Amino acid sequence: MTTTSRPPASCLGTLLDQALRGELGPDPSTRLISVAFTTSQAARHDGRQGGYRNEVLSLRLERAVGSCAVEPGALPAGAVEDCAGADVAELLAHPLLPVRVAALDAYLTDVTPHTPDHGAQPVTVPAGSSLERSRARATAVADLLDVSPGGTVLVVGVVNSLLYELRSRGLTVIPCDLKGGTTDWGEPIGTDALKGIGHCDAVLASGMTLGNGTFDPLRRSAWKRRKPLVMFAQTGSAVLPRFLGAGVTAVCAEPYPFFWLDGGPGTIHRYRAGDGGPDAVPRSRPYDGGTS
Structure with missing residues (x-):
């Protein structure tokens, strides 16, 4: 490793x-x-x-x-x-x-390709319809969260399959997305993730936050408040494991080709802080007030 x-x-x-x-x-x-x-x-x-x-x-x-x-x-x-x-x-x-x-x-x-030598744990997304494969990925992502039933998860970047999966586990969801709108349950989707961090037990966020400039503020806020931050990443699948131990608790990395491109089986890669990621980072470090 x-x-x-x-x-x-x-x-x-x-x-x-x-x-x-x-x-x-x-x-x-x-x-x-x-x-x-x-x-x-x-x-x-x-x-x-x-x-x-x-x-x-x-x-x-x-x-x-x-x-x-x-x-x-x-x-x-x-x-x-x-x-x-x-x-x-x-x-x-x-x-x-x-x-x-x-x-x-x-x-x-x-x-640093997604291999066990670099800390990646491969998970197979089985063949199926787009919805079946979306649900399978949601299960793999949600398994990285260490939140007991009755807990609350702030979801940044709304994906319906993830919301369904979290609810099936008895978790309360705070949905947040820059696009706003409403969920399938008619709940309003917030647009300011930082406001929700103080009201959750953990944060589950999309790699899209890297591309729109919101990742670092989100990571710093979660780190400062001692909130676990799990990333699900098609965007920046090899970038986000570099932040394990610096505010990011775990990453579900999904490099191209993505699950929604075909119906055959595919592989996603899970990383956890302290499990020998790309730089063998420690499980956790004190918040250092770092800025972007």
Whole structure:
């Protein structure tokens, strides 16, 4: 199992700087992105009240693919073309945060792939319909939470299958998403996650927080209040394990291709603080007041 002495990252900006300086692996200016693409999805499951849209920017570096979800239509014209053929260093300093996150994810996936040697615990998402596979993933994610029935979980980035799974375990859910709206139960979805941290026993958050700039404030607030923070990550699946022990308790990492792209079996990877993640981080550390 990997046992380096490097401490966990203090914030996303620091991690990007470390990658740019070549402190996390090979000189990023020598690594080229061969393919850049977006995946656009619309879903409406049978029996569910509403549907949703996803759009993901993905960058191919050798055998690795790094991804960052974006709001549908948010990427400016030419952004994908600009990424193809660019070196990783250029993209780590790109003006668009989602491009920086996708580039960092590709680089770290290449440097520290999701294997047991790097602390990953593989979990199979069995073949099935999109809804069946969504529910299977929700079970794998929820298993990372250490909250007893009757407890309350702040969910940042509303995914209906996760809400159903948490409720089935006797947990109360505080839903939060920048899009707002209502849940399938008619409950209002809050838009300010930081307000909910003081009213929960644990936080379950989407990797999309990396791409919209809300991850570091959320992580710092959860860490300061001693609230466990579990991340489920299609965005930044190789980035978020770097924060284990620095406010992140566990990560369910799901690199491309995602469960919703086909009906066959697939693998997701779970990490827990103290279980020998990418940098063999400690199980917990005191809040250090770090800033982004």
